[in-house]
Every structure is written in structure tokens, then in C-alpha cells.
Amino acid sequence: MKRRDVLKVAGIAVAAVAVGAQATEVTPAMNRMEMKPENAEKPTGFELKHLPQITVKDKDAKGYTNVEITIGQGGIIHPSTPDHWIDFISLYADDKLVGRSTLEAEISRGVAVFAVKLDNVKTLTSKAGCNLHGIWTASVTL
Ligand SMILES: [Fe+2]
Secondary structure, eight states, rough: OOOOHHHHHHHHHHHHHHHHHHHHHOOOOOOOOOOOOSSTOOOOOOHHHEEEEEEEEEEESOOOOEEEEEEEEOOOOOBBBTOOOOEEEEEETTTTTEEEOOOTTSSSEEEEEEEEEOTTTOOEEEEETTTTTEEEEEEEEO
16 A cells, blocks of 8 residues: 555545544533432432432223332422433333433423333332432332
């Protein structure tokens, strides 16, 4: 390969990197640390604000039960501002993932509803991600 051919190949590679860089979205840093209350028997207000509240609602004619998850517990609602929000909520039926809802800052707050077949399910577990304060988990036994 001649020197000029190498430069042509290098030029194509640089162009490909530049296009790739333009297509990449800039996402804010997310705290992905797994969190839990210091004292599970007596969570603080800050901890309650991040814990998923799981509410099992009505079952429809097709056998799906609506499970509503709101963040957080005890009537303390997590904020949703441009710099601080719940960015996802996921639900597990026993160990099986039911779904994951991705949420945007400010325009939505930490609420998700999943229609779930609960036959033989013993435990529902929800995980919620706060961009600043990590991932919080709560479960209910059915
Ligand atoms: Fe938070």
C-alpha cells in the first residue's frame, strides 16, 4: 500500500468517527448505586421519598391486574425538576421482569402502571432510579 492510500483510509476513518460522535446523545451522569433505608423499620423522609409504593388494583376481563407504582411512600412524592427526577421504574413478578418505564425530567413524575398476569405470583418488586440518589427497591407479598 502506498503512503497516499494509507492517508485515504485514515481520512475515511476520521470521517466515520466524526459522524459517529454527532449521532451520540449527551446524557447527564446518573447515580446507579443500589440504595436502601438505614433502618427498614423506620425509613427517613428522604428514604420514603425514593421508595416505590406498589398498589395492586383491579383485574380486567382478560386476567391482567393493574399494578400502579408511584415514587415515594407515605404520601411523600419525589420531585421532578430538570436536575432531579425519577428516570425509570421497573416491576418484577417474583424474579421475572414485567416491564420498565423510562421517564423524562420535569414533564413526567415517578408513576407507572403495568397490567400483569398475577397467577401464582408471590412477590412484586419495583425498582426506581433517581438520577441523583440512586436505585431504590420495594416489594409487596401477595
Ligand atoms: Fe432523588
